[in-house]
Amino acid sequence: MARYASIGVDLIAVSLLVFGLYFPRHRRRDLVVAYLGVNVGVLAVAASLSASNVGAGLGLGLFGVLSIIRLRSTELDQHEVAYYFSALALGILGPLSGSVHMAAALMTLVLVVMFLGDHPRLLRTYRRQIVVLDTAVTDRVALVAHLEQVLGARVHAATVERVDLANETTTVEVRYSEGTRLAARVGAHK
Known part of the structure; x- marks a missing residue:
């Protein structure tokens, strides 16, 4: 039984x-x-x-x-x-x-x-995304700055998967968090 x-x-x-x-x-x-x-x-x-x-x-x-x-x-x-x-x-x-x-x-x-x-509220602002940029970026600092501008978010990690110098593209895996933190940081530098 x-x-x-x-x-x-x-x-x-x-x-x-x-x-x-x-x-x-x-x-x-x-x-x-x-x-x-x-x-x-x-x-x-x-x-x-x-x-x-x-x-x-x-x-x-x-x-x-x-x-x-x-x-x-x-x-x-x-x-x-x-x-x-x-x-x-x-x-x-x-x-x-x-x-x-x-x-x-x-x-x-x-x-x-x-x-x-797996609750939707746990770490809800954190994201992971594959991004293809229409420019070839080889400088890490410039890449992170460009990604933060494009995504409007704070980038925590950016792993370059591919840089195509002929076609001027960069494929990057990005881990970032959405929110006002980046907006506040950018506003403080103006």
Whole structure:
């Protein structure tokens, strides 16, 4: 009976993860199926391995290899990778936690961390963007100043991905924060 209860707790937890957190915040339908499928697949294997003489390490190692292949087969953002591993963890926790209460507590911990860590209000002014400038800039100080002017934001990091001197373009990964801080700093220098 405890086995069925842990399966039920997992299904509730993954439903909250996917339909309560991930999809309302990110709206990527194709990953809904991936998260549900990987969770239920890991749950099924972990449940069957926990009831047999085969070591759970063998099954978990197999899913580790499969997850690496899956993660390399398509481009995922870092928050999507976090949801992917959360779905994996939820599927493993149910059958291998020992008790339904421990499984429920650990699953709740995963859900709370994902809720808080991916909350829209957390670090809401910070952004990451790939910017293609219509000028070739090789001086770092000039690049950051130009990016701050173009974005109207404070640049925290700028990683040049490509400088094309023939076509006069610069491709940069920029991490910046929006807000009035830059406007106040620029106004003070006038």
